[in-house]
Amino acid sequence: MSGTTPNSGQNVRVRFAPSPTGYLHVGGARTALFNWLFARQRGGTMILRVEDTDAERNKPELVDGILEGLKWLGVDWDEGPIYQSQRTALYREAAEKLLANGSAFLCYCAAEKYAGGDHAGEGQAEKTRRITRCECREGKPSNPANKPAIRFKVPPGGTTKFTDLIFGEREFANDEIEDFVLLRSGRDSEEWGLPTYQMSVVVDDIDMRITHVIRGADHISNTPKQVLLYAALGAPRPVFAHVPLILGPDKARLSKRHGATSVTAYAEEGFLPEAFRNFLALLGWSPGTDEEFLRTKDLLDKFSLEGVSRTNAVFDRAKLEWFNTQYLQKLPIEDLLPQVALELKRSGLWKEEWASGAGREWFAKTVDLLRPRVRLLPDFSSWSRAFFTDEFSRDPAAIQKFWKDERIPELLRKLAGALEPLPEWNHDACDHALRTLAEQAGVKAGLLINATRVAIVGQAVAPPLFDTMVVLGQTRVVRRLREAAAS
RNA sequence: GGCGCUAUGGUGCAACGGUUAGCACGCGGCCCUCUCAAGGCCGAAAUACGGGUUCGAUUCCCGUUAGCGCUACCA
Numbered sequence: 001m002s003g004t005t006p007n008s009g010q011n012v013r014v015r016f017a018p019s020p021t022g023y024l025h026v027g028g029a030r031t032a033l034f035n036w037l038f039a040r041q042r043g044g045t046m047i048l049r050v051e052d053t054d055a056e057r058n059k060p061e062l063v064d065g066i067l068e069g070l071k072w073l074g075v076d077w078d079e080g081p082i083y084q085s086q087r088t089a090l091y092r093e094a095a096e097k098l099l100a101n102g103s104a105f106l107c108y109c110a111a112e113k114y115a116g117g118d119h120a121g122e123g124q125a126e127k128t129r130r131i132t133r134c135e136c137r138e139g140k141p142s143n144p145a146n147k148p149a150i151r152f153k154v155p156p157g158g159t160t161k162f163t164d165l166i167f168g169e170r171e172f173a174n175d176e177i178e179d180f181v182l183l184r185s186g187r188d189s190e191e192w193g194l195p196t197y198q199m200s201v202v203v204d205d206i207d208m209r210i211t212h213v214i215r216g217a218d219h220i221s222n223t224p225k226q227v228l229l230y231a232a233l234g235a236p237r238p239v240f241a242h243v244p245l246i247l248g249p250d251k252a253r254l255s256k257r258h259g260a261t262s263v264t265a266y267a268e269e270g271f272l273p274e275a276f277r278n279f280l281a282l283l284g285w286s287p288g289t290d291e292e293f294l295r296t297k298d299l300l301d302k303f304s305l306e307g308v309s310r311t312n313a314v315f316d317r318a319k320l321e322w323f324n325t326q327y328l329q330k331l332p333i334e335d336l337l338p339q340v341a342l343e344l345k346r347s348g349l350w351k352e353e354w355a356s357g358a359g360r361e362w363f364a365k366t367v368d369l370l371r372p373r374v375r376l377l378p379d380f381s382s383w384s385r386a387f388f389t390d391e392f393s394r395d396p397a398a399i400q401k402f403w404k405d406e407r408i409p410e411l412l413r414k415l416a417g418a419l420e421p422l423p424e425w426n427h428d429a430c431d432h433a434l435r436t437l438a439e440q441a442g443v444k445a446g447l448l449i450n451a452t453r454v455a456i457v458g459q460a461v462a463p464p465l466f467d468t469m470v471v472l473g474q475t476r477v478v479r480r481l482r483e484a485a486a487s
Numbered sequence: 488g489g490c491g492c493u494a495u496g497g498u499g500c501a502a503c504g505g506u507u508a509g510c511a512c513g514c515g516g517c518c519c520u521c522u523c524a525a526g527g528c529c530g531a532a533a534u535a536c537g538g539g540u541u542c543g544a545u546u547c548c549c550g551u552u553a554g555c556g557c558u559a560c561c562a
Contacts, residue, residue, distance in 0.1 A: 017562090019561085019562050051562065053561090109560095111560045112559090114560085115558090132558095150560095151560090170492095172491075173490080176489075177490095177558095178558080180559090180560095181559085181560045182560095183560085184560040193560070194560090196559090196560065196561085197562045201562090216556095217493095217555090217556070219556090219557090219562090220492070221491060221492085221557035221558075242492095245555070245556075249498085252554090252555085282500075283500095285500090286501070287500095288500095289501085289510090290500090290510040291510095291511095292500095292510085292512090309493095309499095309500080310492075310493065311492095311493055311494070311555095312554080312555060313498090313499065313500090315498095316497095316498045316512070316513085318512060319498070319511080319512045320512095322513085325524085329524095372524060372525050373524045373525080374524090375524090398522090401522085402522080444521095445521070446520095450522060452521095453521075453522065454522095460522055460523075461523040462523080463522095463523090463524095464521070464522090465521060465522085466521095
């Protein structure tokens with residue numbers, strides 16, 4: 001790999017820093033993945049930090065779901081989770097230091113004063129220009145009766161520059177940056193409140209010796225504020241790398257109304273984690289070749305921040321599904337088996353005898369037979385249920401489609417009779433027995449084949465019949481044919 | 488409103504001054520066939536618009552438009 005990345009010589013330390021105000025969504029998951037790939041391919045350290053400094057919106061119970069989502073994705077971490085809510089002393093200390101060195105000031109203004117009119121919504125109301133400076137900055141408390149917050153004193157004039165690994169050189173006019181809050185004012189008897197995001201990220205990134213900040217592009221506008229903070233705190237800054245956002249099909253930021261947006265939802269739907277990860281990695285990044293199928297090892301091999309694009313990407317579920325079927329079909333069978341076993345355990349169809357020996361051999365063979373037609377893991381329990389248990393029912397639509405001919409019951413009974421005495425149970429023997437019967441009865445083999453499929457697996461769609469028969473076994477097939485003929 | 492970012496088929500990416508603009512998903516057709524997939528082959532489909540720079544622009548510059556982001560004592 002090229003040595004264009006600064007700090008490549010030292011130990012790489014990155015972090016993923018979710019906020020427990022929602023579940024792990026696909027955008028966050030990709031950010032986590034990129035951080036992880038970057039750390040792992042360089043033998044660096046991955047830190048998980050929970051940014052829970054918003055006491056109101058914070059939902060601690062959501063943390064478990066986020067961690068679970070990361071684990072499912074195969075993203076692990078070396079340090080943490082570290083909770084910002086437990087490090088308030090550190091931030092207060094930093095705020096006081098900034099106060100002392102003249103980089104910050106006590107602001108007594110009401111919170112609303114700094115907010116521009118209708119800055120967040122798209123209401124018709126004329127949007128007013130927010131204020132960026134207030135009189136408190138000059139040491140003239142606007143309302144001394146209020147408890148103060150600590151704001152950063154943005155230098156007047158000039159610009160703040162930084163280099164982004166993905167977006168290149170960036171420059172912002174300081175006069176456009178408001179004197180942002182570092183430490184919230186205290187409530188009730190508290191002297192101070194919790195730090196704001198800007199404060200806690202910078203203090204933590206310094207404290208944790210983060211070398212590369214890899215995060216969503218929505219933070220690019222926050223970066224100059226943070227660059228200013230690093231300088232005021234006298235700390236070297238990390239390398240920034242902002243990754244483009246993931247959008248819904250309507251190009252709007254991905255949200256609940258686009259359907260599943262949490263990775264947990266995809267796990268529950270039955271996507272393979274590795275397929276999901278492959279898909280996610282290719283959203284905003286490409287190895288520069290036409291390769292699509294990249295397993296974890298390939299990803300670790302080829303990933304580079306320099307190859308990340310700067311344009312937002314639309315989440316395309318159809319392609320995700322394609323990746324999933326590809327993995328279902330092409331994964332070495334031993335890599336797929338555990339996932340299928342998990343699924344069967346979930347649905348209560350699992351039998352311990354399939355874990356080893358001849359049982360495992362049968363299981364592998366069956367899964368291998370089934371997998372070209374499976375789209376999601378739960379298909380193993382639903383659509384292919386008859387392969388794993390005798391408790392299955394026959395799909396009425398399949399019966400409707402393939403049992404139209406009134407000779408079917410009789411044919412099925414005869415087939416059972418022809419199969420029962422077969423001394424050898426294999427593909428060709430079944431094939432020969434069935435075709436012979438069809439010929440004698442004067443019906444097309446296809447008619448009998450389709451009818452038989454419905455009889456023995458209950459579905460109109462299933463693997464090739466004679467392979468299916470072999471896997472099911474002679475006694476089961478014969479019994480199911482007789483049941484079907486009698487029904 | 489201000490500031491910023493982005494702009495190749497419907498979608499994800501290639502092409503980083505010279506290609507018949509490539510690949511993949513999706514879509515349509517054909518083949519294969521015992522169902523349905525898979526697979527194979529073929530096809531429709533793009534450089535947002537307008538100016539420059541250049542012998543030559545998808546590529547560099549400017550403007551327009553559009554989308555997105557930030558503009559909170561949210562993160």
